[in-house]
Amino acid sequence: MKRTSRDIRTANRYAVLRHLIAKSPASRGELAESAGLSQATVATLVGELTALGLLVEVGFEESAGGRPRSLVAVDAAGGALVGVDVAETYVHAELFDLALGVVARAEEELRPGGSAPEEVVGRIAAAVRTAVESAAAADARRPPRVLGVGVTMPGQVDRERGVAVRAANFGWRDVPLTALLAERLPYPVHLDNPLRAATVAELWFGAARGRDDAVVINLGTGVGAGLALGGTLHRGVTNSAGEWGHTTLVLDGRPCSCGDAGCVEAYVGAPAIMRTLRELAPDSPLLTDDEQTATIGALGRAAAAGDPVALRVVRETARHLGAAVADLVNLLNPEVIVLSSWVAAALGTPLLAEVREAVARHALGSPFAATEIVLSPIPTDPVCLGAATFALEGVLSSPGPTGTTLTAHTT
Numbered sequence: 001m002k003r004t005s006r007d008i009r010t011a012n013r014y015a016v017l018r019h020l021i022a023k024s025p026a027s028r029g030e031l032a033e034s035a036g037l038s039q040a041t042v043a044t045l046v047g048e049l050t051a052l053g054l055l056v057e058v059g060f061e062e063s064a065g066g067r068p069r070s071l072v073a074v075d076a077a078g079g080a081l082v083g084v085d086v087a088e089t090y091v092h093a094e095l096f097d098l099a100l101g102v103v104a105r106a107e108e109e110l111r112p113g114g115s116a117p118e119e120v121v122g123r124i125a126a127a128v129r130t131a132v133e134s135a136a137a138a139d140a141r142r143p144p145r146v147l148g149v150g151v152t153m154p155g156q157v158d159r160e161r162g163v164a165v166r167a168a169n170f171g172w173r174d175v176p177l178t179a180l181l182a183e184r185l186p187y188p189v190h191l192d193n194p195l196r197a198a199t200v201a202e203l204w205f206g207a208a209r210g211r212d213d214a215v216v217i218n219l220g221t222g223v224g225a226g227l228a229l230g231g232t233l234h235r236g237v238t239n240s241a242g243e244w245g246h247t248t249l250v251l252d253g254r255p256c257s258c259g260d261a262g263c264v265e266a267y268v269g270a271p272a273i274m275r276t277l278r279e280l281a282p283d284s285p286l287l288t289d290d291e292q293t294a295t296i297g298a299l300g301r302a303a304a305a306g307d308p309v310a311l312r313v314v315r316e317t318a319r320h321l322g323a324a325v326a327d328l329v330n331l332l333n334p335e336v337i338v339l340s341s342w343v344a345a346a347l348g349t350p351l352l353a354e355v356r357e358a359v360a361r362h363a364l365g366s367p368f369a370a371t372e373i374v375l376s377p378i379p380t381d382p383v384c385l386g387a388a389t390f391a392l393e394g395v396l397s398s399p400g401p402t403g404t405t406l407t408a409h410t411t
Contacts, residue, residue, distance in 0.1 A: 322358020
């Protein structure tokens, strides 16, 4: 797709700000080197970002000789971004400062039968409002200047139109989610998919930082694989890349929520893990009917304590997951594969160890030897963090101080 001059300017602003978020303060010369831009271009970009209230001058660097170079940094308190992780069982919102540090959190529960668009939109709006109000209460003298909200929705998403094209676990098709949220929230809303969000979070702050080729596996109710190829997020032609959870693992296997059978998700998603537990130990006290979070959490704690039933379930889950991950190793030859999201966090080290062993059995030797398989090291919700960067990208697409001015809202 041909990029416009506005696309290029947005990408350049993004590169400069990303460097400063990772390492602040910095001189214009350092920014030019890291972004591969001329110093004149960086000087213009810094001026635009400063005018937008995103950067601030913070003095000069020490110099052994010659004219000292001025330093700029992200103005962390200059604005706020909200990232929202919409999953099949919850809506989680986090409010970040401009340095992408967490300021406030809020959560709304989604119950079975509560996935109608109006219900989910109401939960999203409530979570965002609670997070913003919590931040305002913590510093009443300076309420947050909210620049935008990034919302992730499982399934296929048209980010340009703000439409949830297909969300199988919600039973949605072509829901205009951004338009519906605009009726409830006074902030710009940017819609995307959690796979892309988790991948960006790992690229900026996690295990994929500094890596050219990485796969971020999202293990939750649904399952997918975010792709970073050549150091950049890979979206695919319709923003649908990464639907690895709906690739066939077992011919004529378990039914999947997508309508097919034998998909990866049908063996390693949270409902699938609960099904495995029921099949192996139908009377297990670890089972909580229709409560995924509680059951997976209990299973993880039991596995960590050495419970034989829990370890057997984790081993069976890892057996299928490892075979599917081996396909990614053979196909993409990545530097790192990251197990992310709440199921991976709950099952933790026991799952990781079993997955590594299973991948070793199925993957080709050379690509497997070059691939690191790790749990996500990000301490906060990686999907919320990535969603906030999508909101930041929306801020940076503003024409700048000579065009349309940046709009923001305080609570």
